[in-house]
Amino acid sequence: MTSSTQRRRGRKPRLSQPLIVGAAMRVLARDGLDGLTIRGIAAELGVKSASLYWHFPTRDALVDRLADELIAGLPTERATTADWRTSLRDGSCELFRRLTSVRDAARVRSGRLVTGPNTLRWMEAGLDLFRRAGLNEVAAAYASHAVHVYTVGFVLFTAAPLSAGASREAALSAARGAFAGLERATYPNLVAMAGPLTEGAPETRFLYGLDRLIDGIALDRTT
Amino acid sequence: MTSSTQRRRGRKPRLSQPLIVGAAMRVLARDGLDGLTIRGIAAELGVKSASLYWHFPTRDALVDRLADELIAGLPTERATTADWRTSLRDGSCELFRRLTSVRDAARVRSGRLVTGPNTLRWMEAGLDLFRRAGLNEVAAAYASHAVHVYTVGFVLFTAAPLSAGASREAALSAARGAFAGLERATYPNLVAMAGPLTEGAPETRFLYGLDRLIDGIALDRTT
DNA sequence: ACCTGAACACCGTTCAAGT
DNA sequence: ACCTGAACACCGTTCAAGT
Numbered sequence: 001m002t003s004s005t006q007r008r009r010g011r012k013p014r015l016s017q018p019l020i021v022g023a024a025m026r027v028l029a030r031d032g033l034d035g036l037t038i039r040g041i042a043a044e045l046g047v048k049s050a051s052l053y054w055h056f057p058t059r060d061a062l063v064d065r066l067a068d069e070l071i072a073g074l075p076t077e078r079a080t081t082a083d084w085r086t087s088l089r090d091g092s093c094e095l096f097r098r099l100t101s102v103r104d105a106a107r108v109r110s111g112r113l114v115t116g117p118n119t120l121r122w123m124e125a126g127l128d129l130f131r132r133a134g135l136n137e138v139a140a141a142y143a144s145h146a147v148h149v150y151t152v153g154f155v156l157f158t159a160a161p162l163s164a165g166a167s168r169e170a171a172l173s174a175a176r177g178a179f180a181g182l183e184r185a186t187y188p189n190l191v192a193m194a195g196p197l198t199e200g201a202p203e204t205r206f207l208y209g210l211d212r213l214i215d216g217i218a219l220d221r222t223t
Numbered sequence: 224m225t226s227s228t229q230r231r232r233g234r235k236p237r238l239s240q241p242l243i244v245g246a247a248m249r250v251l252a253r254d255g256l257d258g259l260t261i262r263g264i265a266a267e268l269g270v271k272s273a274s275l276y277w278h279f280p281t282r283d284a285l286v287d288r289l290a291d292e293l294i295a296g297l298p299t300e301r302a303t304t305a306d307w308r309t310s311l312r313d314g315s316c317e318l319f320r321r322l323t324s325v326r327d328a329a330r331v332r333s334g335r336l337v338t339g340p341n342t343l344r345w346m347e348a349g350l351d352l353f354r355r356a357g358l359n360e361v362a363a364a365y366a367s368h369a370v371h372v373y374t375v376g377f378v379l380f381t382a383a384p385l386s387a388g389a390s391r392e393a394a395l396s397a398a399r400g401a402f403a404g405l406e407r408a409t410y411p412n413l414v415a416m417a418g419p420l421t422e423g424a425p426e427t428r429f430l431y432g433l434d435r436l437i438d439g440i441a442l443d444r445t446t
Numbered sequence: 447a448c449c450t451g452a453a454c455a456c457c458g459t460t461c462a463a464g465t
Numbered sequence: 466a467c468c469t470g471a472a473c474a475c476c477g478t479t480c481a482a483g484t
Contacts, residue, residue, distance in 0.1 A: 039477090124412055127413065149377045156333050157375075238468080
């Protein structure tokens with residue numbers, strides 16, 4: 001009758017931005033981005049939908065805030081003893097795991113320019129890392145963006161079937177069957193590689209490209 | 224009174240999947256993905272919205288089709304004389320330009336598993352390229368996906384302000400001002416690199432990461 | 447200052463009815 | 466077989482009204 005039900009039938013909801021963000025996070029995790037409605041968030045708070053507009057001007061502003069909050073607490077202070085390649089790899093993995101752990105997190109962050117404090121901190125750390133690695137300003141800016149784009153983009157593609165509602169296993173096995181069932185004459189590689197294209201842990205697949213990207217940046221640094 | 228007005232007030236609309244796809248493409252280019260409504264497409268065809276459901280089961284199925292159609296005609300037959308690095312670079316650039324040329328094209332293609340014929344052809348060509356380059360099946364599958372993810376992801380981030388409604392110049396100059404105006408003590412790199420972070424042609428920035436990725440893959444091939 | 451009631455202008459989708 | 470009329474259950478958002 002106290003804090004557990006207070007959320008749904010509390011006497012004085014006493015809204016606030018953090019409270020709304022928290023409720024929105026729960027709805028996002030449960031229903032995904034398409035299910036993240038103002039009305040749904042209000043219901044989660046035991047409040048009427050119009051109330052939220054006192055604290056956020058639009059739904060989009062709330063999602064912007066969510067996008068920044070999604071990467072809150074990500075470690076940005078790396079031991080300076082670790083070399084830049086390890087730091088970059090570990091940091092990108094950290095971001096990868098965070099985006100993978102919340103439903104539609106990559107979708108929330110993609111397609112919008114996030115300028116919240118957590119994102120700024122994350123960007124600053126990335127740039128710092130590349131500068132310490134010896135890249136000039138332009139290269140550091142471009143390289144940092146490239147790694148970020150690759151990371152978010154990868155999660156976006158990996159989570160695509162989940163966002164659509166299907167389970168990951170079902171979607172992948174369906175895709176594997178589709179590839180394997182194509183005409184061998186016109187799609188020899190898709191048929192032959194139906195396995196590699198759809199198997200393997202997401203993080204392993206992610207790391208392959210990440211390591212290639214880091215190798216390429218390292219090469220650019222030395223030449 | 225003939226073909227120009229026929230679209231809006233034609234006597235016998237005589238719908239078909241290609242006709243609907245064409246109209247949807249025009250609406251997408253004009254109003255973006257958020258403005259791509261069944262009612263809007265129907266209006267573009269001079270038809271009632273319910274009519275479209277005879278030809279497509281859901282809006283999502285239509286957008287799936289659009290996603291595949293967006294990369295129709297992209298060259299997949301490369302001169303075998305060109306080395307794989309040049310082919311890969313040119314091909315990715317081609318995709319980059321196509322996705323950049325239609326509003327929200329990257330958004331339409333991201334977050335969904337496209338299995339249309341144009342996409343299959345494109346995938347097959349990518350895999351073939353990496354196999355001819357000497358990568359094994361797993362590496363070819365992973366590398367191909369990495370390059371694709373990077374390309375679509377890059378366009379997605381570049382087009383973010385456009386999708387939100389703002390002009391690209393306005394959004395970038397706003398971002399530049401925001402970076403430059405941060406506290407130097409906590410965000411030294413963002414302040415110092417406000418220029419490089421927001422200037423430069425999109426394609427130049429895209430090519431930096433693409434070339435690093437290709438370099439890294441080439442390195443993986445030789446070791 | 448903060449929340450509610452009630453409405454507005456939209457959506458995707460369905461389905462009986464027309465032709 | 467193919468299209469329309471009319472409705473259903475939703476949206477985000479606004480705003481006068483309550484407290």
